[in-house]
Amino acid sequence: MFDPKTTKYPYTEYTDGHYIKITKDNGLVFDRNYPYIDKSKGFKFKAFWFRLFYRLIILPVSNIRLGLRVKGRKNLRKHKAAIKxxxxxxxxxxxxxxxxxxxxxxxPYKPKFLAWAQNIRGGLSKPMRLAGGIPIPDNLSGQVAYSKAIRDYLNSGGWLHIYAEGSMWEYYKPIRPFKRGTASxxxxxxxxxxxxxxxYRRPGFIRRVIFRQIALFTLNIGTPIYxxxxxxxxxxxxxxxxxxxxxxxxxxxxENNIYEPIFNDSKKINYY
Structure with missing residues (x-):
């Protein structure tokens, strides 16, 4: 399996660290009054048109950019009842x-995803929210409202995506330790x-040499675990x-991942 082994990105000391700096702050406060899952008519109207643009323009462009292939979609059909x-x-x-x-x-499922609060306060705040982003509150006053919103969403048959590693490390092959939140x-x-x-897949000559693409992506979909x-x-x-x-x-x-499965102040391992 292809490993990009790139040195382009400044992966952090700890495996859950963020290396992208968010400079913009729109001042949003994620407290008990914040609509973590916005059900207002205005938001739904904007989300409808955004999702149409998302499906017709953004997804095709991103698929080309990523060189995306998908494996395991049959598992979605097989486990439709569990997903529902x-x-x-x-x-x-x-x-x-x-x-x-x-x-x-x-x-055709429409997932929502948990997002770092700083990202929802940053420059891509509005598109991230319209795409399904739910900010994780960074203060205690928002935790009760946030938890209730997540509970109601899941109990209504929603699909919630969580990045269990805790942060993004671009083109990194080993699977970093998981935070306990997903299981929780x-x-x-x-x-x-x-x-x-x-x-990852190795890019062809044109993507690699002309467009300087590091790798192509394959998404592999598994089966539910309980x-x-x-x-x-x-x-x-x-x-x-x-x-x-x-x-x-x-x-x-x-087969032999270099990291422990559960995050425990885990540090980056320099394996190349």
């Missing part, structure tokens, strides 16, 4: 546009986790996090 009841997906976060690839890969949500709301992974209700809650969370990480590694064709 509400589901949480996780995937390695390896490109600024990789959520677009996920949206295309799981069509799955247990709290009794929903399955659908693992996915991005793998919590083990015979364990206590803490053990369920550990077990589900480990199994979700293992599933993503397997989809990425990585």
């Amino acid at each position: 009841g509400g589901i949480i997906s996780c995937c390695n976060h390896v490109h600024y546009w990789d959520f677009l690839g996920i949206s295309y890969g799981i069509r 949500y799955a247990i709290k709301y009794d929903k399955p986790i659908l693992p996915m992974s991005y793998t 919590r083990n209700k015979e364990l206590n809650i803490d053990d369920q969370e550990n077990d589900l996090t480990i199994r979700a990480h293992e599933a993503v590694c397997k989809l990425a064709n990585i």
Whole structure:
């Protein structure tokens, strides 16, 4: 399996670190009054037209840019009943546009995704919200309203995508340790986790030499995994996090991943 092994990006010391600096701040406050899932008519109207543009223009362009291929869509049909009841997906976060690839890969489902609060305050705030971004509140006053919005969304059959690694590392092949949040949500709301992974392909001459493209992307869609209700809650969370990480590694064709499955102040390993 192709590994880009690029030195272009300043991966951080800790595996959950963000290296992209967000300079703009629109001042949004994610407190108990913020509409984490906006149901207003005005937002729905904007979202309808944005999603139309998204489907007709943005997704085709991003697919070309990523060189996207999708494997495992048959699993969506096979597990339609599980998805209909509400589901949480996780995937390695390896490109600024990789959520677009996920949206295309799981069509016709319309997922929402958890986003770093600084991103929703940044320059792409409006398109991220219209595309389904839900900010994770960085203050206690917003946690109750946020949790209720997530609960209601999942219980209504929603699809929530979580980047379990905690941050984006572009073109990075190893699967970084997972934060416990994905499993925590799955247990709290009794929903399955659908693992996915991005793998890379070597670009052809034109993309590699003329367009300087580092790699092409393949999205691999797995099958749902469920919590083990015979364990206590803490053990369920550990077990589900480990199994979700293992599933993503397997989809990425990585047999001996260099990282532990659960984040524990884990540091970057220089393997090349």
